[in-house]
Amino acid sequence: xxxxxxxxxxxxxxxxxxxxxxxxxxxxxxxxxxxxxxxxxxxxxxxxxxxxxxxxxxxxxxxxxxxxxxxxxxxxxxxxxxxxxxxxxxxxxxxxxxxxxxxxxxxxxxxxxxxxxxxxxxxxxxxxxxxxxxxxxxxxxxxxxxxxxxxxxxxxxxxxxxxxxxxxxxxxxxxxxxxxxxxxxxxxxxxxxxxxxxxxxxxxxxxxxxxxxxxxxxxxxxxxxxxxxxxxxxxxxxxxxxxxxxxxxxxxxxxxxxxxxxxxxxxxxxxxxxxxxxxxxxxxxxxxxxxxxxxxxx
Numbered sequence: 258x259x260x261x262x263x264x265x266x267x268x269x270x271x272x273x274x275x276x277x278x279x280x281x282x283x284x285x286x287x288x289x290x291x292x293x294x295x296x297x298x299x300x301x302x303x304x305x306x307x308x309x310x311x312x313x314x315x316x317x318x319x320x321x322x323x324x325x326x327x328x329x330x331x332x333x334x335x336x337x338x339x340x341x342x343x344x345x346x347x348x349x350x351x352x353x354x355x356x357x358x359x360x361x362x363x364x365x366x367x368x369x370x371x372x373x374x375x376x377x378x379x380x381x382x383x384x385x386x387x388x389x390x391x392x393x394x395x396x397x398x399x400x401x402x403x404x405x406x407x408x409x410x411x412x413x414x415x416x417x418x419x420x421x422x423x424x425x426x427x428x429x430x431x432x433x434x435x436x437x438x439x440x441x442x443x444x445x446x447x448x449x450x451x452x453x454x455x456x457x458x459x460x461x462x463x464x465x466x467x468x469x470x471x472x473x474x475x476x477x478x479x480x481x482x483x484x485x486x487x488x489x490x491x492x493x494x495x496x497x498x499x500x501x502x503x504x505x506x507x508x509x510x511x512x513x514x515x516x517x518x519x520x521x522x523x524x525x526x527x528x529x530x531x532x533x534x535x536x537x538x539x540x541x542x543x544x545x546x547x548x549x550x551x552x553x554x555x
Contacts, residue, residue: 376396505531
C-alpha cells in the first residue's frame with residue numbers, strides 16, 4: 258500500500274508537493290537540447306478523482322482545454338485540427354500537420370478494429386466477466402512503435418490499469434515522462450475522467466487514482482511560474498459533479514463538434530436538451546468559444 262504522505266486530496270496539493278521536491282531534490286538534466294529540473298520514480302495518489310481541477314490562481318490552468326482534450330481523446334480522434342482548436346502547441350507533435358500519430362491516447366484506446374471492438378470495449382467485457390481481473394490494462398506506449406527513440410512524437414503514457422476492489426474502481430497510470438506544468442494537471446484530469454466513465458459503465462463506485470512517473474520534470478522556462486505557484490499555499494477543494502451516465506457521451510461529442518466547427522449558433526446551442534453533467538461541460542466550451550470570438554473581433 259502507498260504511504261499516506263503520498264496521498265492527496267486535490268491536484269493543487271499534488272503539484273505543490275512535486276514542486277517542493279523538485280526544488281529541494283531535483284537534478285538538472287538536459288535532453289533534446291532542453292534544460293529541466295528532474296526527480297525520478299514519483300508515486301502519487303488522488304483520494305477522490307473528482308477533485309481533478311487545478312485551482313492554483315498562479316498556474317492559470319484552463320478547464321476548457323482539459324475538457325477539449327478529453328473530448329478529443331474519448332472520440333478516438335487523432336486529428337490535429339480538432340486538438341489545436343484548444344491548444345495550438347499540439348501541432349508541434351505532428352509530422353504532417355494532419356494527425357498526431359503516437360500521443361493520441363484516445364485513438365489507441367477507442368479506435369475500432371474491423372470486428373467493431375476496441376481496447377475500451379474489450380476492457381469493459383473483461384471486467385464484466387471477471388470483476389477482480391488483474392489484466393484490465395490499456396497499452397498506450399505500444400511495443401510496436403518501432404522503437405524509434407528519436408521520433409518527433411512519442412507517447413508519455415505507458416499503461417493505464419484498472420482494478421475493482423471493494424466494489425470501487427481504482428486507476429493506475431504509469432508514465433515514462435511527465436512535464437509538471439503542461440502535462441501533469443491535464444493528464445490527471447483526462448485519466449480521472451476516463452476512470453469515472455468506466456466506473457459508470459461498469460456500475461461500480463469510483464475508487465482512488467494512482468499516478469506513477471519515471472521522470473517528473475519541469476522545464477527551465479517554467480521555473481519562475483513554479484516559484485509563484487509555491488507562494489499560494491492554500492488548496493481549494495472543488496469536487497466535480499458525479500457523472501450521471503455515459504448514455505449522453507455521444508451527444509456531448511456531437512455538440513462539442515458543432516461548437517468547435519461553427520456549425521451551430523450559440524443561441525440555438527443553449528436550448529439543446531442535455532443532462533446537467535454533460536451540459537455543464539458544454540457550457541464551459543461555449544464560454545471558451547465566446548472568448549475566442551471576442552479576441553478575433555477585437
